[in-house]
Structure formats: structure tokens, C-alpha cells
Amino acid sequence: MEKSAIKLIAVINPVRMEVLLDDHTVKCIYIQENDIRLQDQPDFYGVAPKKLVCLRFYGVVYCESIISNDGKITLVKSKLMSTDINDRKKIKG
Numbered sequence: 001m002e003k004s005a006i007k008l009i010a011v012i013n014p015v016r017m018e019v020l021l022d023d024h025t026v027k028c029i030y031i032q033e034n035d036i037r038l039q040d041q042p043d044f045y046g047v048a049p050k051k052l053v054c055l056r057f058y059g060v061v062y063c064e065s066i067i068s069n070d071g072k073i074t075l076v077k078s079k080l081m082s083t084d085i086n087d088r089k090k091i092k093g
Helices: 083-087
Strands: 015-022 026-032 051-055 060-069 072-082
Touching: none
Parallel strands: 015 072
Antiparallel strands: 015 026, 051 060, 060 072
8 A cells, every 4th residue: 555645625516715815816716615605604614704714724714705696606705814723723614
């Protein structure tokens, strides 16, 4: 058996997320559609408008807005708040 192997991550139902890194830099990533809600609920730890959420392997982002067409989510606009591992432990999600 190999001591190392290539690891891949797939997103089955991708939704584009634009993450504002600083005033002029935007990075695009893709997240699962079922990890996004147009309205937040107390028991939901995914992405929702005006909510801080921790993304695995990325950091803490603030969801500024969600754009949808005919009820289908097409774009999430967010801002990177932190990549510090200690900040990630303070947020559920």
C-alpha cells in the first residue's frame, strides 16, 4: 500500500461563492448547495445571510448576500474575516 496518496474533494451540487479577501481581491470557491439557506434557522450551522460561518480548509467568512433565480441559489457573496485556527473553534458550523 502506498504511504501517500492524492486526496480529492468533490462538490456534488456546487454554488459559486465569491470571497472578498481585501479591498480589491476576490477569490471564487464552490460550496454544496444544501449547505446554504436563504433564511437562517437556530439549528442550522451552514451559510445564511448576515452570518459568520467557518468553512473547512478555508477560514471564517461573513455571508453578505445570497443571489437566487427562481428559488435556485446561484451566487453567495461573502467576506473573509479570519484564517486563524483559534477563531474557527469559536464558531459552530
